[in-house]
Amino acid sequence: MTIRITWARAIATLVGLGAAGLLFAWSGLFNIAASSGHWPITDWFLHWTMRNSVRTHAAFTSPDDPADATGLVSAAGHFANACAVCHGAPGVKPAPVMQSATPPAPDLAINAREWSDKQLFWILQHGVKYTGMPAWAVQDRPDEVRRMVAFVRRLPGVTPAQYEALVNEANPGDDLASCTGCHGADGKGRGAPDIPVLGGQDPAYLLAALKGYADGTRSSAVMQQVAMRMTPAAMTDAARRFAAMPGLGAAPAASAAAARIVTQGIARIQLPACASCHAPGKPYPVIAGQRADFIAQRLRHWQGDDTIVDARKSAATMPVIARRIPKEMIDPVARYLAGQTTATR
Numbered sequence: 169m170t171i172r173i174t175w176a177r178a179i180a181t182l183v184g185l186g187a188a189g190l191l192f193a194w195s196g197l198f199n200i201a202a203s204s205g206h207w208p209i210t211d212w213f214l215h216w217t218m219r220n221s222v223r224t225h226a227a228f229t230s231p232d233d234p235a236d237a238t239g240l241v242s243a244a245g246h247f248a249n250a251c252a253v254c255h256g257a258p259g260v261k262p263a264p265v266m267q268s269a270t271p272p273a274p275d276l277a278i279n280a281r282e283w284s285d286k287q288l289f290w291i292l293q294h295g296v297k298y299t300g301m302p303a304w305a306v307q308d309r310p311d312e313v314r315r316m317v318a319f320v321r322r323l324p325g326v327t328p329a330q331y332e333a334l335v336n337e338a339n340p341g342d343d344l345a346s347c348t349g350c351h352g353a354d355g356k357g358r359g360a361p362d363i364p365v366l367g368g369q370d371p372a373y374l375l376a377a378l379k380g381y382a383d384g385t386r387s388s389a390v391m392q393q394v395a396m397r398m399t400p401a402a403m404t405d406a407a408r409r410f411a412a413m414p415g416l417g418a419a420p421a422a423s424a425a426a427a428r429i430v431t432q433g434i435a436r437i438q439l440p441a442c443a444s445c446h447a448p449g450k451p452y453p454v455i456a457g458q459r460a461d462f463i464a465q466r467l468r469h470w471q472g473d474d475t476i477v478d479a480r481k482s483a484a485t486m487p488v489i490a491r492r493i494p495k496e497m498i499d500p501v502a503r504y505l506a507g508q509t510t511a512t513r
Contacts, residue, residue: 202270211271218296222283226290231310231473234289238461239315239362240322244334245350246312246390247319251276254300259328269300277323288317305389308482311469312390315362346394347406355413361461368415369454374407376451415457416506426504429497439492442505456508464502467493 192198206214247257254273256262266273280288293313295303304313326334335349344353350363357363366374380386381395382403398406428434433441445452455463470490472481481487493501 202268205270214298218299222287222290222296225294226284226287230286230289231314234285234314235318235321236311236314237318237322239311239360240319241334241358241360242312242350242362242390243315243319244331246316246393248335248349249346249393250389258323258326258331260331271299273300276320277326280320280323285317285321288320289313292316292320305392306384306387308387309389309469311362311465312388343402344406344409346397347410350390351410355410356416357459357462361459361465364453364462365415365458366410367413368457369411370451371407371411373451373453374411375403377453378403378407415454416459423500423504426497426500429493429501430504434492437492440489442501455505458506460499460502460506463505464498467498467502471495471498 205211248260251257252260253263254266255276258277262273262275283291289310291301293304293307293310295301306312336345350358350360351366352358355367356365377386378391378395378398381388381391382398384392395403429439430442433439433444442455446455448454467490470482470487471493472487472491478491481491
């Protein structure tokens with residue numbers, strides 16, 4: 169017997185298959201328990217699809233400079249706070265409850281070797297659906313993602329002792345341990361270019377910054393992870409104690425052009441003087457005596473990607489001001505500010 173295929177029969181078949189699928193889903197017979205695992209064919213298909221997706225999207229959207237090894241201290245600190253519980257770390261086993269997920273979080277010291285830096289950047293920034301791998305907590309801090317890419321890339325060669333040295337600079341039981349791991353027991357940032365010097369800051373500014381990170385009004389996945397766990401009393405204590413620490417000593421600074429930008433601004437391009445806001449008695453951070461590479465790094469971050477038109481960039485105060493600073497003056501301005509004596513507030 170020959171069955172003639174018509175449009176009506178084809179559509180009816182598709183509708184019937186769809187209805188059967190919905191009926192099966194409605195029945196609850198499909199086992200969604202993580203303890204049941206995947207069939208081998210399902211596991212292969214999902215991972216094959218994921219790898220293809222990462223490869224394609226990373227090729228078109230990841231930056232050409234996806235890794236930054238200058239900030240391993242902050243990256244390691246965030247890894248310890250947010251990632252090690254699932255993935256484990258050198259000398260640290262992952263939590264058994266996290267390894268009971270389907271699929272379980274992989275050992276990155278092994279798994280990271282299978283991905284390029286651009287692919288790691290894409291996975292870290294955007295996460296992976298249906299795996300428990302979250303996106304980066306804030307999407308406007310690619311600098312933080314770059315530092316994590318560099319740290320994850322180095323995981324296969326990091327010893328437990330090296331990992332402990334990266335994530336810890338605190339005495340056991342120190343109630344500032346969650347802060348000093350990155351900022352150092354002296355508040356000077358452990359020499360890392362991406363970590364600001366907290367000594368000499370206004371305690372009210374530091375407290376406001378912590379509250380901003382905790383409620384998401386200030387953008388940093390690294391700081392948000394720490395601040396959101398702090399009580400108001402702990403925030404107040406941390407702000408007071410770090411502010412009371414001395415800042416860095418002044419360094420040589422001799423650029424007259426940079427001095428004009430800092431003290432006078434450039435009226436013809438509507439660039440205000442740095443000192444008009446960052447001065448004693450004003451509710452902004454002290455940047456005199458701050459580490460030069462930190463200042464330069466933040467200014468370049470605020471300037472944004474050259475491939476994005478200005479109108480689509482952030483309209484917040486500092487990004488707007490930073491975009492008015494001539495690119496060739498970023499480093500001279502940063503060095504000039506670093507060379508100034510930290511103000512006492």
